[in-house]
Amino acid sequence: MRYHLVSACLLGIKSRYDGSSALRTSLLKRLKDKPILLICPEKLGGLPTPRPPAQIVSRSPLQVKTRNKDVTAAFLRGADRLMKLLKSVSISDAYLKSRSPSCGYRKVYQRGPDNIARLVKGNGILAELLMAKSIKIKSIS
Template sequence: MYLISACLAGVNCRYDGKSTIVNELGELVKRGKAIAICPEVLGGLEIPRESCEIVKLDGEHAKVMSRNGNDLTAAFMSGAQKTLEIAKVIGINVAIMKSKSPSCGYGKIYDGTFSGTITDGNGFAAGLLASHGITIYTEEEFNASFDEITDS
């Protein structure tokens, strides 16, 4: 069983109220081989919502700020924790998550300046899942390695 960012499975839950469906991932959910989760919605954020990015305060601390300057860190932390709780209950070992997202991004995220600049880092949910031993792929890695990932 996989955990998949809900927007990748076709759920219109992104900040802009849209999805970024990857048809193969939607099919995994339809076939009961994956569960679709949006950590931001689990954290209580609305659809649509303000665009958000992670702002790094120092090497260890970060917060999530909206484009309009609202601190939404608590909602992102809550959503990440709820996502982890669900993953543990279901026994998830692999998650396929939306790249660059402040929740689901893994390895690369936007840098907090809302300029489109990418930096090294993880979204709150992806980072928490990975710290608990869950293997994380982004949809970009999934597209490049579909058979390898789904055979694991």
């Protein structure tokens, strides 16, 4: 069986940094009765909810920070656990929450040297992993 991978917050899981979900009822209806794999890569990496918002600071080497804390290790742990999971599950496509440092596709918030987060071109860490596996991504805002 092939699964639709979905950012957990899009289907109502309160996994966002501020303790909210990003429920999209139209997506919920579209995927009703379909095989889905709900993933929150930040929770998978062990981050709590709520948590301070984090942004990518650099990509090579990867560094992810909140305003005053380095959370790179949690993001790497989430990515590693996800890679292991994807070895045993077949994914047809992915519906990812836009702009997140994990789930964002084509645009993400990035923290600059001045410690301010801005929307820039680029992909979140989960999106990059899926792209490397040629999995089609739909970004949901």
